[in-house]
Amino acid sequence: MRAAVADMFPETNGRTGRWVKWVRRQLLGCLLLALPVVDAIGQDVIDPEARTVVQASGFLDMYYGFDFNQPASNTRPDFLFNHHRHNKIHANLALLQLHLDQDRYRANLGVMGGTYAQRNLAHEPKLLRHVYAANMGVALNQRSSLWLDVGVMPSHIGFESAISxxxxxxxxxxxxxxxxxxLAGARLSWDASPNWQFAALVVSGWQRIRPATGNSLPGVGTQVTYTLDARFSLNWSTFIGTDDPDRNRRLRIFNNWYGTFQATDRLSLFAGFDMGMQQTAKGSSAYDVWFTPVVIARYRFADKWHLALRGEYYADPDGVIVAPETGQGFSVVGLSANIDYAAFRHMLCRMEARWLGSNDAVLPRREAMARDSMAVIGSIAVRF
Known part of the structure; x- marks a missing residue:
C-alpha cells in the first residue's frame, strides 16, 4: 500500500515536496482507517479474544402503486405511511446499517431514505428524519440476559416493522x-427463560425522537412475550404517556396484543388487537377510545411462493389517531391479498391488491372524497 501511495505522489524537493509528503501521509492514514470498514461490508469482522462481531447490511424496497381512486395529489390516504405514492416508481425504504455485537455490549446505527422516511418522520427535525436506529446497549449481568439499551430503536409494539x-x-x-x-429513550430487557421475555421502557413520547413541543412528561412502556417454541408466540405491549404539551396534557393509554402461530409447515397465522384510550381534556375522567383487530394467514404453496390474505378493521370514532377532515370520526374495514416470489436468496418480489371501505367519505378520490378505495402495489426488495 505504501508503494502504491508513493507511486501516486513521488518525492519532490522544497515547499512542494513538503506538501506532497503531507498529502501522502494523510492519504495513507485514510486508507489504513478505511480497511476495517471495507472488510466489514458484506461479511463479519470477528475478534477471537473479545468475540466481537461488526456487520454492515442494507435493504432496498422499490415499489409502484396504482390507486384506482386516482387521488389528485398522487398520494394515498394520510393514515398510510408505507407504499403510499400513486402511479410513480419510488423507494419506500433505502436503509444502511452497522451492527456491533459482543457478549457484554452492542450498538446499532442505521440511516435511511425513501417515501416511508419522508412521511413517517415529517414531524421530526430535519437532521433526524433519516435516522432509522442509533442505539447502544450494555449487559447488566454475567449471563447477558439483562440488557440496558439507550437511543433510537424499533418500537416494542406490534409484529410488523418498517422493513417490508x-x-x-x-x-x-x-x-x-x-x-x-x-421510539427514543431507554429500554431494560430481561430474558428470564427460553420461554419468557420482559421489557420496560422510558421514552420521549409516542413515536418521537424529540419530545413534542412543550411536553416535559416522558412516556413509559412495557412488553411481555411468551414463546412456547418456533411455532407459537404471544405478546402484550403497552404505552402510557401523552402527545400533548403540558398546558393541555391528555393521558394516553395503549395496549397491543398479538400472537403468531405456525399452524402447519406451510400455513402461518398472525392475529393482533390494539386498544387505546385518551383523556378528552386535561384532568378529565372521560376517555376517547379507539381499537383495531387484524388477522393474517400466509400459505407457502411452492418452494419460492407464498400467498397471504388479510382482514382488518380500524375504529377511531373520536379521531384521536386518525382525524378525517370531515370531522365524522374514522372507521375503516380492509381486505387484501398478497403473493410473494422469492426470486433469489436476498430478493423478494411481491404483489398486493388492497381494498379499504368506510361508511363515511374519508378516502381521497381525485378532487373529492369517497367511501372505498382499491389499490394494487408491486415491490422488489433486496437485502445486501
Missing amino acids: ADNPTLTRSLAAENSPYY
Whole structure:
C-alpha cells in the first residue's frame, strides 16, 4: 500500500515536496482507517479474544402503486405511511446499517431514505428524519440476559416493522401504520427463560425522537412475550404517556396484543388487537377510545411462493389517531391479498391488491372524497 501511495505522489524537493509528503501521509492514514470498514461490508469482522462481531447490511424496497381512486395529489390516504405514492416508481425504504455485537455490549446505527422516511418522520427535525436506529446497549449481568439499551430503536409494539421483507404482507396493517414504528429513550430487557421475555421502557413520547413541543412528561412502556417454541408466540405491549404539551396534557393509554402461530409447515397465522384510550381534556375522567383487530394467514404453496390474505378493521370514532377532515370520526374495514416470489436468496418480489371501505367519505378520490378505495402495489426488495 505504501508503494502504491508513493507511486501516486513521488518525492519532490522544497515547499512542494513538503506538501506532497503531507498529502501522502494523510492519504495513507485514510486508507489504513478505511480497511476495517471495507472488510466489514458484506461479511463479519470477528475478534477471537473479545468475540466481537461488526456487520454492515442494507435493504432496498422499490415499489409502484396504482390507486384506482386516482387521488389528485398522487398520494394515498394520510393514515398510510408505507407504499403510499400513486402511479410513480419510488423507494419506500433505502436503509444502511452497522451492527456491533459482543457478549457484554452492542450498538446499532442505521440511516435511511425513501417515501416511508419522508412521511413517517415529517414531524421530526430535519437532521433526524433519516435516522432509522442509533442505539447502544450494555449487559447488566454475567449471563447477558439483562440488557440496558439507550437511543433510537424499533418500537416494542406490534409484529410488523418498517422493513417490508420481514412482514407477512407487503403493505402494513392499519394497526401498524397508526402505532409507533420507533421510539427514543431507554429500554431494560430481561430474558428470564427460553420461554419468557420482559421489557420496560422510558421514552420521549409516542413515536418521537424529540419530545413534542412543550411536553416535559416522558412516556413509559412495557412488553411481555411468551414463546412456547418456533411455532407459537404471544405478546402484550403497552404505552402510557401523552402527545400533548403540558398546558393541555391528555393521558394516553395503549395496549397491543398479538400472537403468531405456525399452524402447519406451510400455513402461518398472525392475529393482533390494539386498544387505546385518551383523556378528552386535561384532568378529565372521560376517555376517547379507539381499537383495531387484524388477522393474517400466509400459505407457502411452492418452494419460492407464498400467498397471504388479510382482514382488518380500524375504529377511531373520536379521531384521536386518525382525524378525517370531515370531522365524522374514522372507521375503516380492509381486505387484501398478497403473493410473494422469492426470486433469489436476498430478493423478494411481491404483489398486493388492497381494498379499504368506510361508511363515511374519508378516502381521497381525485378532487373529492369517497367511501372505498382499491389499490394494487408491486415491490422488489433486496437485502445486501
